[in-house]
Amino acid sequence: MRIYDLTDLRFSLAIKKSNGTGGSFFKARDNDYYYKLSYTSGIEIIGFESVYEAIANELLKQLGLYHSSGELLRAKVLLDSNEIITNVWKTKDFNPQNNPVITLEAKMEIEKVDINDGMAVLRAVSEFPHTVRNLLYEMFLFDYIIRNVDRHGANIELMYVDNKIQCAPIFDNGSSFFSTCQRDIEKITSMDILKDSAVNNFIGSIYLEKAAEKVIASYQRKTYSFDTSFLKGYSDYFEGYGDIIIPRIEKMINARKDRLNSIIEKNLSQKSSDKARDNIS
Secondary structure: OOOEEOOOOOOEEOOOOOOOOOOOOEEEEOOOEEEEEOOEEOOEEOOOHHHHHHHHHHHHHHHOOOEOOEEEEEEEEEEOOEEEEEEEEEEEOOOOOOOOEEEHHHHHHHOOOOOOOHHHHHHHHHOOOHHHHHHHHHHHHHHHHHOOOOOOHHHOEEEEEOOEEEEOOEOOOOOOOOHHHOOOHHHHHHOOOOOOOEOOOOOOOOEHHHHHHHHHHHOOOOOOOOOOHHHHHHHHHHOOOHHHHHHHHHHHHHHHHHHHHHHHHHHHHHHHHHHHHHHHO
C-alpha cells in the first residue's frame, strides 16, 4: 500500500458551535482539498472513521446520490510534532464558487423551528422544494443503513445558487457503522447491529429507525439493493482487523438494508390498502 507524505499539512481540531461532536476530528486543508483523520485521543488515533467515510462513499455512488466524493489515503502526518502513519479521508471543496451556504440547523433556527423537536424539523423539511426535500429524505434513510450516529444539523448544508436554494452534497459520513466501538474488537463483534439506539440526530427522531419510518410515511421510494463485494478492498485499512471488521460491516449493511426494505414494503402495502378502501367507499 502506498504511503503518502502529508507532513506539510497542519492538522488541528475544528470546533463547531452545534449539537454535533465538535472538536472530535483533526482536519487540515490545502488550496483545493480537505483532509480529515479518524477519531483521536490526544495524538493517538483510536477510530476507523476515515475508512467508514470511504465505504459510505462507495454506497452513495451505487445509490446515485449527490455527495462529496473523496479518496482514502494511507499517509504520514504530523500530530503535535509527532509523526504517525494513519488513514486520511481527502475530499475536494464542493463549493469553489463560494455560493452562500447555511446549515440546516441555522435555517431551522432562523425559521423559529425547534431543533429539539424532530417532527417539527421533518415537517419544515417537507416544505422545501422537492429536489432539496427528496435528497434530504434520501440522506436520512441512508443514515439508517450505515448507522450514522452524528447527523446533526451542522452536518447538513443548504446552498443558494442564483438565489435558488439547493441541497449541498451529502458529507460527513464517518461516524457510522462501528464508530462508537472505536477499536474495541470485542464490542464490534458483539454489537447488536439492528439495535435502534439514540443517536445525535435531530430529524424526525433521535432514533434512526423511528426517523426512517417517519420519512418513509411521506416519501415513496423503491427498496434498496447493494453490491458489497467492494468491501474486501478496504481490509488492509483496518490495520490487521480487516478479516473481522469487513464481514461485520457487510452483515450490518445487509441487515439494516433488509429491515429498511421491510418498512418500505409495509408502508406501500398500507397505502395500497388505504387506496382500495377509499375507492370502495
